[in-house]
């Protein structure tokens with residue numbers, strides 16, 4: 160059976176401010192069957208420690224994605240020329256219960272990954288990466304991670320809780336979900352609870368790149384090193400929008416000053432081209448703190464850029 164190359168609904172067929180409310184106005188599908196890649200929302204924000212609102216992230220990112228066109232004019236990627244892509248909707252999390260939401264999300268990704276498809280997730284707060292990684296590791300074994308964030312998210316507990324948006328990578332290490340030598344955390348910064356807050360990551364074998372190491376620089380050379388680090392193994396991209404400076408992405412729950420620029424964010428994702436990317440997410444967009452919509456617009460663009468670096472994407476010469 161030949162696959163269907165779905166196209167985003169174009170602005171010359173339907174005004175951009177109208178039409179379907181899906182990511183990039185792609186077709187809405189009930190399941191990932193037959194797709195090469197899919198967009199999926201996880202509207203959960205009950206794992207946040209400061210401002211909530213990321214439950215509105217998936218809907219808002221989809222809303223701002225109406226402006227995205229199919230071809231990447233910078234990299235010449237033409238994802239819709241070779242991949243079958245659609246929006247498979249949202250995971251029906253239990254918004255009253257964080258603990259119960261974890262297996263719900265994991266089961267949803269088990270189902271998605273039962274198909275030969277690469278999911279790109281619209282978050283939601285960062286708690287959601289734990290059940291996603293649980294499902295990923297069942298299929299692929301321990302995975303490498305390119306993690307962009309102001310925070311390392313390796314707290315042992317938050318307010319006594321093991322599950323929260325600041326703990327997923329600690330739990331993932333404990334559960335053996337990560338190939339720790341193939342994990343990089345980029346953009347971490349800010350104030351800590353203890354002077355050695357960032358040491359635990361490095362002790363696990365992660366490469367930790369603090370934001371200050373990125374200031375005033377192109378990250379193209381860094382990403383060449385990260386590609387070496389990742390090798391041929393499976394790689395998951397987890398992009399917390401607060402990795403970017405709040406000047407670019409103010410709509411988020413735990414902003415930290417002195418962050419990455421949008422250009423650096425683009426360089427990081429574009430630098431993932433050639434890796435065996437098995438999935439990605441864009442988390443922590445909190446639309447109530449984003450009156451212009453720029454944070455969601457940026458999130459939509461970063462998800463599109465992830466699509467452009469997936470294995471099998473055709474590039475125009």
Ligand code: MN
Nearest residue numbers: 285308312399
């Ligand atoms: Mn995070």
Ligand code: MN
Nearest residue numbers: 309310399401
């Ligand atoms: Mn963060």
